[in-house]
Amino acid sequence: MMLCVKDISLSLGKIKILQGVSLEAAAGELYVVMGANGAGKSTLLKVIAGEYMQYQGSVMIGGKELKSLPIAAQAHTRAVLSQQLTLNQPFTVEEVVSMGRYIYNAHLSATDKEIITYALKIMQIQSLRDRTYPTLSGGQKQRVQMARVLAQLLEAPDLQATDYTGRKMLLLDEPVTGMDILHQQLSLQLAATLAASGVLVVAVLHDFQLAAAYASKLLLLKDGRVYAQGTVEEILTSAHIKNCFGVDVAVLEHPHCHYPLVVTAATGGLFQSPALKALKVL
Numbered sequence: 001m002m003l004c005v006k007d008i009s010l011s012l013g014k015i016k017i018l019q020g021v022s023l024e025a026a027a028g029e030l031y032v033v034m035g036a037n038g039a040g041k042s043t044l045l046k047v048i049a050g051e052y053m054q055y056q057g058s059v060m061i062g063g064k065e066l067k068s069l070p071i072a073a074q075a076h077t078r079a080v081l082s083q084q085l086t087l088n089q090p091f092t093v094e095e096v097v098s099m100g101r102y103i104y105n106a107h108l109s110a111t112d113k114e115i116i117t118y119a120l121k122i123m124q125i126q127s128l129r130d131r132t133y134p135t136l137s138g139g140q141k142q143r144v145q146m147a148r149v150l151a152q153l154l155e156a157p158d159l160q161a162t163d164y165t166g167r168k169m170l171l172l173d174e175p176v177t178g179m180d181i182l183h184q185q186l187s188l189q190l191a192a193t194l195a196a197s198g199v200l201v202v203a204v205l206h207d208f209q210l211a212a213a214y215a216s217k218l219l220l221l222k223d224g225r226v227y228a229q230g231t232v233e234e235i236l237t238s239a240h241i242k243n244c245f246g247v248d249v250a251v252l253e254h255p256h257c258h259y260p261l262v263v264t265a266a267t268g269g270l271f272q273s274p275a276l277k278a279l280k281v282l
């Protein structure tokens, strides 16, 4: 098992953010974390990324306790796309993507440069390479960030040439926020392709359809605890979604695809009187 999180708890200030969270994910999986705003998804990802070392419990990556791994070794094994990354300095797109390679060498080799160009191409941002990052649109920025983590992860300018099994982990926190439908699909297909090459991918997603189509395993968090984990069919049920998100949905069989369709059952119902009481608005 490449990633084994056992009974972790984390408090920030006086608030318990995560309580008794456990999960296991193997190399090659596309492991999706879902849950309502504030459920603890980003915090869980940050713990796995080594950003909060004061957690209780254990996080084993490739058989080693996270706390015992030197920072450089961590950066070489995993790439992280964080939520709400702010970068206000006028770096160009190419410079931002290059940051993914500087963790290996202070001077970029010919291979590093090929990987950077390849990542720009995969995320379809070559035409933006000389633009400054702060001037980009939200979805364009997110594509640049995907290209940066891709550049960090790859060992060759090719998606499928290398077997990354047991060596690389990709952590994506809401990677498709602001992206149009093409680039959402492109990003998840990229994640799935990397998973097929042995990368362990952990992604926080809010979109049920993307999760249904691409997740190999799903974890549902509620109030800092694991509410349920399992396959797409086990997790994406109308009862689980109602309990975690407070919304009535219908889970339908997709007419053409192997995954379920999650559709909201009614519009406007949240502002009818009993529902408002349940939401504690009245």
Ligand SMILES: Nc1ncnc2c1ncn2[C@@H]1O[C@H](COP(=O)(O)OP(=O)(O)OP(=O)(O)O)[C@@H](O)[C@H]1O
Pocket: 012, 013, 015, 017, 035, 036, 037, 038, 039, 040, 041, 042, 043, 044, 083
């Ligand atoms: N540094 C912090 N200090 C105090 N509380 C924090 C901190 N970071 C997060 N929290 C709180 O922890 C809880 C979980 O936050 P987290 O960002 O993990 O949620 P999330 O599930 O990723 O939500 P979202 O869907 O909105 O991104 C929230 O109540 C948040 O306010």
